[in-house]
Amino acid sequence: MASATRQHKVQTTHQSPRSNLGQPVEAPHLDSLDRFGIGHLANHPFNLSSGGERLLALIARAIAQDVPTIVLDEPTASLDFANQTRILDIIAGLATQGRTVVFSTHDPDHALVAATRAVLLKHGLVLA
Structure with a gap:
C-alpha cells in the first residue's frame, strides 16, 4: 500500500510538460518546442533537464505566448x-x-x- 502511494506521488510530481493538470498543451507550444529543437523533451520532466534544455524551454514558452x-x-x-x-x-x-x-x-x-x-x-x- 505504501509503495503504491509513493509511486502515485512520483507520477504526480513529474507531470508531463505536454499537460497542464491533465489538459493537453496547445499546438503553438508544441510547435515552439520543435522550433527550438527540443520537441523530444515534451514528455521529459523539466527538473531532470539540463540547464541549457531548461533555458531553451523557457525561451520557447515565452515566444509561444505570441506577445x-x-x-x-x-x-x-x-x-x-x-x-x-x-x-x-x-x-x-x-x-x-x-x-x-x-x-x-x-x-x-x-x-x-x-x-x-x-x-x-x-x-x-x-x-x-
Whole structure:
C-alpha cells in the first residue's frame, strides 16, 4: 500500500510538460518546442533537464505566448554554439514578423547577428 502511494506521488510530481493538470498543451507550444529543437523533451520532466534544455524551454514558452514584445536576459548563456546560433536566428526572425525582442548580451557579435539596434553600456551608462 505504501509503495503504491509513493509511486502515485512520483507520477504526480513529474507531470508531463505536454499537460497542464491533465489538459493537453496547445499546438503553438508544441510547435515552439520543435522550433527550438527540443520537441523530444515534451514528455521529459523539466527538473531532470539540463540547464541549457531548461533555458531553451523557457525561451520557447515565452515566444509561444505570441506577445508583441519579449525581454530576454542573456538568452544564449550556458548554450553550446549550435543552440546559440539557433536562438539568435529565432530572435532575428521575430523582428521580421513584427515582434520586438529586447535582449542583453555580453557578446557584441550576438548583437551584430540578431539586433537591428543596440545600446552599449558601461557601468550603467550609455556609451553608444
